[in-house]
Amino acid sequence: MVNNDFRAELPHSIQLEERHRLVVTGVSEVLSFDENEVIMDTSLGLLTVEGEGLHVEKLSLDMGELSLEGSIQSLCYSRDRQKKGSFWSRVF
Numbered sequence: 082m083v084n085n086d087f088r089a090e091l092p093h094s095i096q097l098e099e100r101h102r103l104v105v106t107g108v109s110e111v112l113s114f115d116e117n118e119v120i121m122d123t124s125l126g127l128l129t130v131e132g133e134g135l136h137v138e139k140l141s142l143d144m145g146e147l148s149l150e151g152s153i154q155s156l157c158y159s160r161d162r163q164k165k166g167s168f169w170s171r172v173f
Contacts (some may be wrong), residue, residue, distance in 0.1 A: 091124040091145040095156065102138075103130065103149045103156075111140065111147065121147060127159040 093107030107124035114120075114137065119130045124145075135151035 093124045097153065097156075100153045101150060103153055105147045105149075106145055108140075108142065108145050108147045110142070116151070119147075119149060125158065129155075129157045129159065131155045131157075 091107040091109060094105070096104040105121065105123065105128065108121050109124065110122040112120045112122060112127070114135075116135050117131065117133060119135055119137075121128050121130075130149060130153060132151050132153040132155070135149055135153070137147065138150050139146065139148040141147075
């Protein structure tokens with residue numbers, strides 16, 4: 082778990098170039114990654130990036146920066162800190 086004080090200090094920004102290259106600052110952790118989805122914890126909450134052929138060009142958690150390339154289709158913020166499981170996993 083990341084210290085909330087550290088998270089609050091990270092400036093957050095997104096730079097998207099022609100839906101092919103994405104630079105995100107304020108990244109404290111990458112929670113999951115595959116060629117269709119990247120989920121990261123940022124200073125402003127969870128950010129999910131969906132697309133095709135996604136790959137990490139640069140990751141520097143010390144600087145809080147992530148660069149992605151691929152066909153970017155959506156960006157979505159969430160306040161949830163965990164991906165939700167099935168109904169039964171949440172019950173138990």
